[in-house]
Amino acid sequence: MLVRRRWQTDRVPERDLVVLSEDPLNAETRLDERTPAITPAGRHYVRTHFPIPTGPRSIVIDGMGLSASISLDEISALPARSMVVTLECAGNGRRFLDPKVPGEQWGLGAVGTATWTGARLRDVLARVAIPTGTVELLFRGADEGVPKDLGRRIGYERSLPVPEALGDDVLVAYQMEGEPIPSEHGGPLRLIVPGWYGMASVKWLERISFLGAPFTGFFQKDRYVIDGDPLRHIAPRAVLIYPQDGAVVEHALWVSGFAWSGAAPVVRVDISRDGAEWVAIPSAFLQASPSLYGWTKFFYESILLPGFDEEWSLTVRAIDAVGNTQPLEPRWNALGYANNAVRPTRIRVRS
Numbered sequence: 001m002l003v004r005r006r007w008q009t010d011r012v013p014e015r016d017l018v019v020l021s022e023d024p025l026n027a028e029t030r031l032d033e034r035t036p037a038i039t040p041a042g043r044h045y046v047r048t049h050f051p052i053p054t055g056p057r058s059i060v061i062d063g064m065g066l067s068a069s070i071s072l073d074e075i076s077a078l079p080a081r082s083m084v085v086t087l088e089c090a091g092n093g094r095r096f097l098d099p100k101v102p103g104e105q106w107g108l109g110a111v112g113t114a115t116w117t118g119a120r121l122r123d124v125l126a127r128v129a130i131p132t133g134t135v136e137l138l139f140r141g142a143d144e145g146v147p148k149d150l151g152r153r154i155g156y157e158r159s160l161p162v163p164e165a166l167g168d169d170v171l172v173a174y175q176m177e178g179e180p181i182p183s184e185h186g187g188p189l190r191l192i193v194p195g196w197y198g199m200a201s202v203k204w205l206e207r208i209s210f211l212g213a214p215f216t217g218f219f220q221k222d223r224y225v226i227d228g229d230p231l232r233h234i235a236p237r238a239v240l241i242y243p244q245d246g247a248v249v250e251h252a253l254w255v256s257g258f259a260w261s262g263a264a265p266v267v268r269v270d271i272s273r274d275g276a277e278w279v280a281i282p283s284a285f286l287q288a289s290p291s292l293y294g295w296t297k298f299f300y301e302s303i304l305l306p307g308f309d310e311e312w313s314l315t316v317r318a319i320d321a322v323g324n325t326q327p328l329e330p331r332w333n334a335l336g337y338a339n340n341a342v343r344p345t346r347i348r349v350r351s
Helices: 072-076 121-127 218-222
Strands: 002-005 015-022 025-028 058-063 066-071 080-088 111-120 136-145 154-161 171-176 190-192 205-211 237-242 252-260 266-272 296-304 311-320 345-349
Touching: 058 121, 066 072, 066 121, 072 111, 072 171, 080 171, 080 190, 111 121, 121 171, 154 218, 252 266, 252 311, 266 296
Parallel strands: 058 205
Antiparallel strands: 002 015, 015 025, 058 066, 080 111, 111 171, 136 154, 136 205, 171 190, 237 252, 237 311, 252 296, 266 311, 311 345
């Protein structure tokens, strides 16, 4: 279902998304030939577990005997950093698993790329001394509710190991595309963990806690795990945005799409017209991302399809700089996470 409606802020006048559910709001980016390389807030996918809260304008910092706080104004006064980051829901592609699994039935549009601006997390925490023995940092959002299969009210919480949390690129963000972050995207303050699935980038950030032992809460141990291991880096994926599935095309065809990976930049995109023989799209047709963490747009105009009034299945796959390759077949798991298997685009050559 394609829905266009007013947003809650005058800054973004329209919402143009494929909506899976309204309460809580879960909606996909519409991936087609008009999808821009930078996804504006009104078209960037939205993932919520509970009703959207009023996010606080300050963050409590506590745990291991510490208690402090820092306001939005104080965070905004710290050295700022802007990064283009592709965020993807860990459930993207869940709809295509067989047998079906529970959860939001995302297609391929639970992904978006935006410029996020904020202060490095380590700068935010510089006003306190990290207690000796701290092994993880716990991040709590202001959103809370009752998960369907838990039966009690909880808040959204996720943790990061200390080395990852204090890395160069983890932000406490307060702007999306140079404007205050809309509430639908976690404003006024949210965490941005580039390269990791979106569950790590906690929205409506209200509390950061130092932990002396690994966190074992619901969204760390019961959800966003595969075989008990918490998810981390986004797996490589390439998608076609043109042509669309079911299109009727000319004999000489151009294609376009996006490719991304969380562990390292995408360095190669392969294309196949039959799922058996693969050809690398020349690197000249790969548009470099403005950051290590943004998707790569590709365009290729040299696809020749033999015959007329015939059906073909075009498939693309991504390979990143450390050798991670998009799989040809789904890797099923009980909660349907990280299904980055290739998806064919079925087309017919015009007669």
